[in-house]
Amino acid sequence: MDLFDNGPQTLVEDAEGGIRYWSEFLPPALAREWFEALRDGCRWQSARRPMYDRVVDVPRLMAWYALDEVPGGLPLGQMLERVRAVVPGGYTSVGLNFYRDGNDSVAMHNDKLHQLVPGQPLALVSLGSARRMNIRAKSGGRALGIDLEPGSLLVMSHASQTTHEHGIPKTVRPVPPRMSVVFRARPQVTRARDPWQMRAPEAEGTQASADARDRAPGARQPAAPEKMA
Numbered sequence: 001m002d003l004f005d006n007g008p009q010t011l012v013e014d015a016e017g018g019i020r021y022w023s024e025f026l027p028p029a030l031a032r033e034w035f036e037a038l039r040d041g042c043r044w045q046s047a048r049r050p051m052y053d054r055v056v057d058v059p060r061l062m063a064w065y066a067l068d069e070v071p072g073g074l075p076l077g078q079m080l081e082r083v084r085a086v087v088p089g090g091y092t093s094v095g096l097n098f099y100r101d102g103n104d105s106v107a108m109h110n111d112k113l114h115q116l117v118p119g120q121p122l123a124l125v126s127l128g129s130a131r132r133m134n135i136r137a138k139s140g141g142r143a144l145g146i147d148l149e150p151g152s153l154l155v156m157s158h159a160s161q162t163t164h165e166h167g168i169p170k171t172v173r174p175v176p177p178r179m180s181v182v183f184r185a186r187p188q189v190t191r192a193r194d195p196w197q198m199r200a201p202e203a204e205g206t207q208a209s210a211d212a213r214d215r216a217p218g219a220r221q222p223a224a225p226e227k228m229a
Contacts, residue, residue, distance in 0.1 A: 008155075011135060011144060012164055016119060016157035019135060019164070022086065023152050025125065031151030034075045035127035035179055041074050044098055059105050059170075061098040067091060067183075076181070083123045083183055087155050090120050091183040099131060099168065099178040108136060108167035111184070116158055120185035124154040128178040135166045148180075 012019035026034070042063040048055050070076045076094055084091070097106065111122060126148040133154070136143035148154060156166070168180075 008153075011146065012160055014157055014159045014163065016159040017087075017121065017155065018157055019160050020155045021146060021148075021152065022154075023149050025086070025153035026082070026151035028151060031127055034079060035150070037073070037075050038096065038127070038179060038181070039098070039177070041071070042096060042098075043071075059103060061100065063096040063098075065094050067093060070094070079125060079181060080183060083125065083153065086153065087121050087123055089123065089183070090117060090185040091123070092117075093184050093186045095182045095184065097180045097182075099128075099180075101177070102171040102173055102175045105170040106168045108134065108165040110138075110161040110165050111156075113158075113161060115184075115186060116161070117185035117187055119158055121158065122156045122161075123183040124148075124156070125181040125183075126150060126152045126154070126178065127181065129176040131168050131175065131178045132171070133166055133168055135164055137164055139163070148178075150178075 008020040008022045010018060010020050044061040044063050046061055047058040049058055065071075065074075065076065067076070067080065080091060080094075083089075099105070116122070127150055130147045130149045132145050133148050134143040134145050146154075156164075
């Protein structure tokens with residue numbers, strides 16, 4: 001089935017386009033190639049965050065780049081071209097999450113509105129293995145679960161961040177690594193700040209540590225990452 005001819009699957013409706021899903025956004029071979037390139041080439045970092053009376057590890061690895069400062073060799077520019085061809089937007093930054101296994105997850109949340117340009121979409125490309133995303137209305141009711149397939153595209157409107165939450169739950173099933181690549185439009189003042197200190201969705205307000213990238217399967221041994229000030 002060609003979803004570009006038949007249109008995306010609409011999961012949530014609103015005046016800005018809602019939440020839409022393309023299961024076959026990228027050809028399988030290209031999705032695998034880009035997964036390996038980003039897995040091995042990104043500046044992955046781990047983080048810790050306070051939770052109640054203790055500090056815990058954030059259960060995934062993360063990376064962040066301003067789109068005008070993407071290192072050479074990463075296929076993020078080519079990926080952005082494909083995203084813009086389907087969902088035009090004023091994207092300025094990209095955040096990546098690396099889920100190493102079923103123990104890695106992200107809690108239900110919405111993106112912080114003051115860190116997004118109003119009216120601009122969020123575009124999430126999934127690579128690696130499939131993982132279940134839950135989408136739940138803030139007004140209540142049952143969550144909608146959708147398996148984000150490798151090479152798929154999920155687009156969320158700015159307005160949907162006021163009405164719905166989304167998250168990737170843990171799973172006891174053995175699952176290979178999975179990666180999300182999320183393109184966002186950030187206000188200029190936000191782009192100038194350190195994403196690891198500004199409680200961005202991809203960083204969740206945590207302190208980054210410099211020892212994580214070698215824990216990503218297949219990653220090269222890096223030099224210590226520069227501080228993001």
